[in-house]
Amino acid sequence: MSRQPLRLALIEAAEQLDAAGVRNARVDAELLAAHLLGIERTRLGLTPLVDESVIDAYRVMVAKRAERIPLQYILGTAAMGNIDVEVGPGVFVPRPETELLLAWALAFLGTCDQRPPVVLDLCTGTGALALAIAQARPDAVVHAVEKEPHALAWARRNAGARQDAGDTPIHLHQGDVTDRTLLSSLEGGVDLVVANPPYIPEGAELEPEVAEHDPHTALFGGVDGLSVIKPMIGNVARWLRIGGAVGVEHDDTNGSDVAALFSARRVFGDVAEHPDLAGKPRFVVAKRIATDVEASRGGAHADSSSAGSERMES
Known part of the structure; x- marks a missing residue:
């Protein structure tokens, strides 16, 4: 299975979300990627290449966010203080x-x-x-x-x-x-x-x-x-x-x-x-x-x- 640059997928996602009117489009694009990969957002730069299947799954998540579905609904959680709670x-x-x-x-x-x-x-x-x-x-x-x-x-x-x-x-x-x-x-x-x-x-x-x-x-x-x-x-x-x-x-x-x-x-x-x-x-x-x-x-x-x-x- 081929591997693709995550950086390019992030750029594409941010542009798509921005065009859809999402505020802080770049931040949301990064948060979605970090959630999918199971890593901290700050560590995205340490993951230059990902499997094509991951890119496909990522694009599905970005498309949902572009429909203005709340980010927290897609992630399944929202933060408050030192905890996360489930939302939907x-x-x-x-x-x-x-x-x-x-x-x-x-x-x-x-x-x-x-x-x-x-x-x-x-x-x-x-x-x-x-x-x-x-x-x-x-x-x-x-x-x-x-x-x-x-x-x-x-x-x-x-x-x-x-x-x-x-x-x-x-x-x-x-x-x-x-x-x-x-x-x-x-x-x-x-x-x-x-x-x-x-x-x-x-x-x-x-x-x-x-x-x-x-x-x-x-x-x-x-x-x-x-x-x-x-x-x-x-x-x-x-x-x-x-x-x-x-x-x-x-x-x-x-x-x-x-x-x-x-x-x-x-x-x-x-x-x-x-x-x-x-x-x-x-x-x-x-x-x-x-x-x-x-x-x-x-x-x-x-x-x-x-x-x-x-x-x-x-």
């Missing part, structure tokens, strides 16, 4: 931008004096964020919530794989993060809440990889992109212990709006906006602070009257 049709593909939320979450846990810390991941999808936190902080008790049954099945699959790899198991729950009765057993006992909820405003123009493949329910948050975030904040208030923190990813048009939603509630302080690597608003963080009533009672957790008032707020 019917579940939201974790994005590199969420790595910034993960980094913030781990930094906060590094300052948290609660042992073991309790973490709650909302709208978990594949479970990537929850599982990455559990892998990095094996002492943490991590809960994750997902509404959609198909996505929850992916999360369970990934959680099982990470448990088999020796990571601390996470606790998966099916539920609606806007439900005011959800996870009442965790009220006042959570140290960290993270969320990557549906937040894209309806009608927004999206890349084909997103519009045609990510589930609609995982993407859109109503006309303003806030239909899930607004009611979710009341739940966050009752779940967090005093001194706990929350980080919520949002659409890049809604940074100040999400910050204002937290600032408007008397139980949140230290509200801050965080940009992504491109400088666009990406996620908002806040801390659970004691109300005057809670401070006077010296409680470490939200008292029932305060939690109840938060549930009544719109």
Whole structure:
């Protein structure tokens, strides 16, 4: 069987992907080749010649990517922190931008004096964020919530794989993060809440990889992109212990709006906006602070009257 230069195949693939409108065409071409060969992308230059059958298989993968099928669907995995999770049709593909939320979450846990810390991941999808936190902080008790049954099945699959790899198991729950009765057993006992909820405003123009493949329910948050975030904040208030923190990813048009939603509630302080690597608003963080009533009672957790008032707020 003849052998052919890999370099020429990479050039051809990058040109094909670029013509199809794929961003970072060269990077995707290299990632596909590295996956097929089972090597690191940085080692592609050490593989000058490959079998013709490999080139044929590579061209099939490139053709799929040129159809704007998500790269992660073709690879079968997506990265988050130090782990990979399985992805495929019917579940939201974790994005590199969420790595910034993960980094913030781990930094906060590094300052948290609660042992073991309790973490709650909302709208978990594949479970990537929850599982990455559990892998990095094996002492943490991590809960994750997902509404959609198909996505929850992916999360369970990934959680099982990470448990088999020796990571601390996470606790998966099916539920609606806007439900005011959800996870009442965790009220006042959570140290960290993270969320990557549906937040894209309806009608927004999206890349084909997103519009045609990510589930609609995982993407859109109503006309303003806030239909899930607004009611979710009341739940966050009752779940967090005093001194706990929350980080919520949002659409890049809604940074100040999400910050204002937290600032408007008397139980949140230290509200801050965080940009992504491109400088666009990406996620908002806040801390659970004691109300005057809670401070006077010296409680470490939200008292029932305060939690109840938060549930009544719109």
